[in-house]
Amino acid sequence: MATSLKSLSEHSSKNILDISNKKFAIVVSEWNEDVTEALYSGAYQTLVQYGAAKENIIRKNVPGSFELSLGGQWMAQQEEIDAVICLGCVIQGETKHFDFICDAVAQGITNVSLKYNKPVIFGVLTPNTQQQALDRAGGKHGNKGDEAAITAIKMLGF
Template identity: 40%
Template sequence: MAEFIGVPSAEGRRVVIVASRFNEHITQKLADGALDCCLKHGGRLEDVDQIWVPGAWELPPAVMKALQTERYDCVVAVGAVVRGETPHFDFVAGEANRGLALLQGEFGVPIGLGLLTTDTMQQAEDRAGGVHGNKGWDAALAALEMADLFGRLDLMNDAEG
Protein backbone atom coordinates (compact mmCIF):
# COMPACT_ATOMS: atom_id res chain seq x y z
CA MET A 1 0.00 0.00 0.00
CA ALA A 2 1.33 3.40 -0.95
CA GLU A 3 0.58 6.29 1.37
CA PHE A 4 1.08 9.94 0.53
CA ILE A 5 1.14 12.93 2.84
CA GLY A 6 2.29 16.44 2.19
CA VAL A 7 4.71 18.44 4.28
CA PRO A 8 4.00 22.15 4.69
CA SER A 9 6.98 23.68 2.92
CA ALA A 10 7.24 26.96 1.05
CA GLU A 11 10.82 26.30 0.00
CA GLY A 12 11.10 26.79 -3.74
CA ARG A 13 7.39 27.54 -4.10
CA ARG A 14 5.61 30.61 -5.43
CA VAL A 15 2.67 31.66 -3.26
CA VAL A 16 0.07 34.35 -3.72
CA ILE A 17 -1.98 35.73 -0.84
CA VAL A 18 -5.25 37.23 -2.07
CA ALA A 19 -6.82 39.38 0.63
CA SER A 20 -10.04 41.32 1.00
CA ARG A 21 -9.78 44.92 2.24
CA PHE A 22 -13.30 44.86 3.70
CA ASN A 23 -12.90 44.55 7.49
CA GLU A 24 -9.24 45.38 6.93
CA HIS A 25 -8.41 45.49 10.63
CA ILE A 26 -9.16 41.74 10.56
CA THR A 27 -7.95 40.82 7.09
CA GLN A 28 -4.57 42.52 7.51
CA LYS A 29 -3.91 40.22 10.47
CA LEU A 30 -4.97 37.20 8.41
CA ALA A 31 -2.71 38.22 5.51
CA ASP A 32 0.17 38.84 7.92
CA GLY A 33 -0.39 35.39 9.44
CA ALA A 34 -0.34 33.79 5.99
CA LEU A 35 2.89 35.55 5.07
CA ASP A 36 4.49 34.65 8.40
CA CYS A 37 3.58 30.99 7.86
CA CYS A 38 5.18 30.99 4.41
CA LEU A 39 8.37 32.57 5.69
CA LYS A 40 8.59 30.26 8.71
CA HIS A 41 8.21 27.25 6.42
CA GLY A 42 11.15 28.03 4.17
CA GLY A 43 9.64 30.58 1.82
CA ARG A 44 11.41 33.71 0.63
CA LEU A 45 9.74 37.12 0.65
CA GLU A 46 10.43 37.52 -3.07
CA ASP A 47 8.50 34.29 -3.78
CA VAL A 48 5.31 35.53 -2.13
CA ASP A 49 3.00 38.00 -3.83
CA GLN A 50 0.01 39.74 -2.32
CA ILE A 51 -3.12 40.93 -4.08
CA TRP A 52 -5.68 43.13 -2.34
CA VAL A 53 -9.31 43.22 -3.49
CA PRO A 54 -12.25 45.31 -2.23
CA GLY A 55 -14.20 42.51 -0.55
CA ALA A 56 -14.80 38.77 -0.26
CA TRP A 57 -16.99 38.79 -3.37
CA GLU A 58 -13.94 39.82 -5.41
CA LEU A 59 -11.68 37.02 -4.11
CA PRO A 60 -12.62 34.37 -6.73
CA PRO A 61 -12.06 36.53 -9.84
CA ALA A 62 -8.73 37.80 -8.50
CA VAL A 63 -7.65 34.25 -7.66
CA MET A 64 -8.69 33.17 -11.16
CA LYS A 65 -6.56 35.90 -12.76
CA ALA A 66 -3.61 34.94 -10.57
CA LEU A 67 -3.95 31.26 -11.47
CA GLN A 68 -4.18 32.05 -15.18
CA THR A 69 -0.61 33.35 -14.98
CA GLU A 70 0.57 29.80 -14.07
CA ARG A 71 3.04 31.53 -11.74
CA TYR A 72 1.84 30.08 -8.42
CA ASP A 73 2.13 26.72 -6.69
CA CYS A 74 -0.61 27.62 -4.22
CA VAL A 75 -2.96 30.39 -3.20
CA VAL A 76 -4.05 31.65 0.19
CA ALA A 77 -7.38 33.51 0.14
CA VAL A 78 -8.22 35.59 3.21
CA GLY A 79 -11.19 37.72 4.09
CA ALA A 80 -13.80 38.34 6.76
CA VAL A 81 -17.55 38.31 6.24
CA VAL A 82 -19.45 39.13 9.43
CA ARG A 83 -23.17 38.41 9.61
CA GLY A 84 -25.35 41.49 9.62
CA GLU A 85 -29.07 42.11 9.75
CA THR A 86 -29.75 41.18 6.12
CA PRO A 87 -29.23 38.01 4.06
CA HIS A 88 -26.32 39.70 2.23
CA PHE A 89 -23.92 37.67 4.40
CA ASP A 90 -25.28 34.37 3.09
CA PHE A 91 -24.86 35.33 -0.55
CA VAL A 92 -21.40 36.83 -0.25
CA ALA A 93 -19.92 34.16 2.03
CA GLY A 94 -21.48 31.22 0.21
CA GLU A 95 -20.68 32.36 -3.30
CA ALA A 96 -17.13 33.43 -2.46
CA ASN A 97 -16.45 30.01 -0.92
CA ARG A 98 -18.10 28.23 -3.85
CA GLY A 99 -16.10 30.26 -6.35
CA LEU A 100 -12.82 29.41 -4.64
CA ALA A 101 -13.70 25.71 -4.50
CA LEU A 102 -14.52 25.66 -8.20
CA LEU A 103 -11.24 27.38 -9.08
CA GLN A 104 -9.25 24.87 -7.06
CA GLY A 105 -10.83 22.07 -9.06
CA GLU A 106 -10.51 23.85 -12.40
CA PHE A 107 -6.84 24.78 -12.05
CA GLY A 108 -5.60 21.90 -9.87
CA VAL A 109 -3.78 24.37 -7.63
CA PRO A 110 -4.35 24.30 -3.87
CA ILE A 111 -6.24 27.24 -2.40
CA GLY A 112 -5.95 27.68 1.35
CA LEU A 113 -9.26 28.99 2.65
CA GLY A 114 -8.81 31.79 5.16
CA LEU A 115 -12.19 33.40 4.53
CA LEU A 116 -13.78 33.94 7.92
CA THR A 117 -17.56 33.71 8.06
CA THR A 118 -18.58 34.72 11.55
CA ASP A 119 -21.66 35.92 13.38
CA THR A 120 -19.85 38.70 15.24
CA MET A 121 -16.81 40.90 14.88
CA GLN A 122 -15.48 39.42 18.14
CA GLN A 123 -15.52 35.95 16.58
CA ALA A 124 -13.55 37.32 13.62
CA GLU A 125 -11.02 38.98 15.94
CA ASP A 126 -10.67 35.72 17.88
CA ARG A 127 -9.71 33.97 14.62
CA ALA A 128 -7.35 36.69 13.37
CA GLY A 129 -4.65 36.22 15.96
CA GLY A 130 -6.89 35.99 19.01
CA VAL A 131 -7.88 33.07 21.23
CA HIS A 132 -8.60 30.79 18.23
CA GLY A 133 -5.27 31.44 16.52
CA ASN A 134 -4.77 32.99 13.11
CA LYS A 135 -6.81 31.39 10.34
CA GLY A 136 -4.63 33.13 7.74
CA TRP A 137 -1.68 31.14 9.10
CA ASP A 138 -3.79 27.96 9.11
CA ALA A 139 -4.93 28.53 5.51
CA ALA A 140 -1.34 29.05 4.37
CA LEU A 141 -0.22 25.91 6.21
CA ALA A 142 -2.92 23.86 4.48
CA ALA A 143 -2.08 25.35 1.06
CA LEU A 144 1.63 24.60 1.50
CA GLU A 145 0.93 21.04 2.61
CA MET A 146 -1.38 20.46 -0.34
CA ALA A 147 1.15 21.96 -2.79
CA ASP A 148 3.73 19.49 -1.48
CA LEU A 149 1.25 16.62 -1.71
CA PHE A 150 0.33 17.56 -5.28
CA GLY A 151 4.04 17.60 -6.14
CA ARG A 152 4.53 14.14 -4.65
CA LEU A 153 1.54 12.79 -6.56
CA ASP A 154 2.83 14.37 -9.79
CA LEU A 155 6.21 12.67 -9.25
CA MET A 156 4.47 9.34 -8.72
CA ASN A 157 2.42 9.85 -11.87
CA ASP A 158 5.56 10.81 -13.85
CA ALA A 159 7.38 7.71 -12.60
CA GLU A 160 4.53 5.44 -13.67
CA GLY A 161 3.91 7.24 -16.96
Protein backbone atom coordinates in the same frame (compact mmCIF):
# COMPACT_ATOMS: atom_id res chain seq x y z
CA MET B 1 -12.26 24.80 12.96
CA ALA B 2 -11.38 26.67 16.10
CA THR B 3 -12.98 25.29 19.20
CA SER B 4 -12.22 25.53 22.86
CA LEU B 5 -9.99 22.47 22.33
CA LYS B 6 -8.08 23.53 19.21
CA SER B 7 -6.51 26.71 17.91
CA LEU B 8 -6.48 27.67 14.22
CA SER B 9 -2.72 28.13 14.57
CA GLU B 10 -2.08 24.56 15.74
CA HIS B 11 -1.32 21.96 13.10
CA SER B 12 0.41 18.69 12.43
CA SER B 13 3.87 18.86 10.90
CA LYS B 14 3.10 15.90 8.61
CA ASN B 15 3.36 16.52 4.85
CA ILE B 16 5.36 19.73 5.20
CA LEU B 17 7.56 19.91 2.12
CA ASP B 18 10.40 22.17 1.09
CA ILE B 19 8.71 25.32 -0.22
CA SER B 20 11.83 27.39 -0.83
CA ASN B 21 11.20 27.30 -4.60
CA LYS B 22 7.41 27.54 -4.46
CA LYS B 23 5.57 30.72 -5.39
CA PHE B 24 2.50 31.82 -3.44
CA ALA B 25 -0.13 34.44 -4.11
CA ILE B 26 -2.09 35.85 -1.19
CA VAL B 27 -5.29 37.63 -2.20
CA VAL B 28 -6.62 39.84 0.60
CA SER B 29 -10.02 41.47 0.96
CA GLU B 30 -9.88 45.15 1.95
CA TRP B 31 -13.29 44.88 3.67
CA ASN B 32 -12.94 44.35 7.46
CA GLU B 33 -9.34 45.46 7.05
CA ASP B 34 -8.36 45.19 10.72
CA VAL B 35 -9.22 41.49 10.53
CA THR B 36 -7.86 40.75 7.06
CA GLU B 37 -4.54 42.46 7.77
CA ALA B 38 -4.09 40.18 10.78
CA LEU B 39 -4.97 37.17 8.62
CA TYR B 40 -2.42 38.28 6.02
CA SER B 41 0.26 38.72 8.67
CA GLY B 42 -0.38 35.20 9.94
CA ALA B 43 -0.29 33.64 6.46
CA TYR B 44 2.81 35.56 5.39
CA GLN B 45 4.75 34.80 8.57
CA THR B 46 3.82 31.11 8.41
CA LEU B 47 4.98 30.81 4.80
CA VAL B 48 8.29 32.46 5.65
CA GLN B 49 8.67 30.33 8.79
CA TYR B 50 8.35 27.16 6.69
CA GLY B 51 10.88 28.30 4.10
CA ALA B 52 9.11 30.38 1.45
CA ALA B 53 11.34 33.06 -0.02
CA LYS B 54 9.90 36.52 0.64
CA GLU B 55 10.24 37.39 -3.04
CA ASN B 56 8.08 34.34 -3.87
CA ILE B 57 5.10 35.65 -1.92
CA ILE B 58 2.90 38.00 -3.96
CA ARG B 59 0.14 40.01 -2.32
CA LYS B 60 -2.88 41.31 -4.21
CA ASN B 61 -5.80 43.22 -2.67
CA VAL B 62 -9.44 43.06 -3.74
CA PRO B 63 -12.25 45.32 -2.51
CA GLY B 64 -14.26 42.67 -0.65
CA SER B 65 -14.62 38.96 -0.03
CA PHE B 66 -16.93 38.53 -3.02
CA GLU B 67 -14.03 39.55 -5.29
CA LEU B 68 -11.68 36.91 -3.85
CA SER B 69 -12.83 34.35 -6.43
CA LEU B 70 -11.88 36.46 -9.43
CA GLY B 71 -8.71 37.77 -7.78
CA GLY B 72 -7.78 34.18 -6.94
CA GLN B 73 -8.48 33.13 -10.52
CA TRP B 74 -6.27 35.87 -11.94
CA MET B 75 -3.43 34.63 -9.75
CA ALA B 76 -4.10 30.90 -10.27
CA GLN B 77 -4.00 31.25 -14.04
CA GLN B 78 -0.36 32.34 -13.82
CA GLU B 79 1.69 29.18 -14.38
CA GLU B 80 4.47 30.26 -12.03
CA ILE B 81 2.07 30.49 -9.06
CA ASP B 82 2.01 27.21 -7.14
CA ALA B 83 -0.75 28.04 -4.64
CA VAL B 84 -3.18 30.85 -3.93
CA ILE B 85 -4.42 31.82 -0.47
CA CYS B 86 -7.63 33.86 -0.35
CA LEU B 87 -8.20 35.81 2.87
CA GLY B 88 -11.37 37.62 3.85
CA CYS B 89 -13.96 38.19 6.54
CA VAL B 90 -17.74 38.35 6.20
CA ILE B 91 -19.52 39.20 9.46
CA GLN B 92 -23.15 38.17 9.92
CA GLY B 93 -25.52 41.11 9.65
CA GLU B 94 -29.27 41.58 9.81
CA THR B 95 -29.95 40.59 6.19
CA LYS B 96 -29.40 37.57 3.96
CA HIS B 97 -26.45 39.34 2.29
CA PHE B 98 -24.11 37.30 4.51
CA ASP B 99 -25.51 34.00 3.23
CA PHE B 100 -25.27 34.97 -0.43
CA ILE B 101 -21.72 36.31 -0.14
CA CYS B 102 -20.40 33.35 1.89
CA ASP B 103 -21.92 30.79 -0.46
CA ALA B 104 -20.69 32.57 -3.59
CA VAL B 105 -17.15 32.95 -2.24
CA ALA B 106 -16.90 29.33 -1.10
CA GLN B 107 -18.18 28.06 -4.45
CA GLY B 108 -16.05 30.51 -6.42
CA ILE B 109 -12.80 29.63 -4.66
CA THR B 110 -13.54 25.91 -5.00
CA ASN B 111 -14.22 26.33 -8.71
CA VAL B 112 -10.97 28.21 -9.27
CA SER B 113 -9.00 25.48 -7.52
CA LEU B 114 -10.59 22.79 -9.66
CA LYS B 115 -10.27 24.80 -12.90
CA TYR B 116 -6.52 25.38 -12.48
CA ASN B 117 -5.76 22.12 -10.64
CA LYS B 118 -3.82 23.86 -7.91
CA PRO B 119 -4.44 24.76 -4.30
CA VAL B 120 -6.64 27.82 -3.92
CA ILE B 121 -7.27 28.09 -0.21
CA PHE B 122 -10.44 29.38 1.48
CA GLY B 123 -9.11 31.53 4.31
CA VAL B 124 -12.34 33.42 4.87
CA LEU B 125 -13.80 33.99 8.32
CA THR B 126 -17.60 33.87 8.60
CA PRO B 127 -18.23 34.90 12.22
CA ASN B 128 -21.35 36.26 13.84
CA THR B 129 -19.56 39.24 15.43
CA GLN B 130 -16.51 41.45 15.08
CA GLN B 131 -15.12 40.00 18.31
CA GLN B 132 -15.40 36.45 16.98
CA ALA B 133 -13.49 37.58 13.89
CA LEU B 134 -10.72 39.13 15.98
CA ASP B 135 -10.55 35.99 18.12
CA ARG B 136 -9.79 34.03 14.92
CA ALA B 137 -7.40 36.57 13.41
CA GLY B 138 -4.62 36.25 15.95
CA GLY B 139 -6.76 36.26 19.09
CA LYS B 140 -7.69 33.55 21.54
CA HIS B 141 -8.55 31.02 18.82
CA GLY B 142 -5.35 31.49 16.83
CA ASN B 143 -5.10 32.82 13.30
CA LYS B 144 -6.99 31.52 10.27
CA GLY B 145 -4.18 33.01 8.16
CA ASP B 146 -1.73 30.54 9.74
CA GLU B 147 -4.14 27.70 9.00
CA ALA B 148 -4.61 28.81 5.39
CA ALA B 149 -0.85 28.95 4.79
CA ILE B 150 -0.29 25.51 6.29
CA THR B 151 -3.14 24.16 4.18
CA ALA B 152 -1.50 25.55 1.03
CA ILE B 153 1.85 23.99 1.96
CA LYS B 154 0.28 20.62 2.73
CA MET B 155 -1.74 20.57 -0.47
CA LEU B 156 1.45 21.19 -2.47
CA GLY B 157 2.86 18.07 -0.80
CA PHE B 158 -0.17 15.93 -1.68
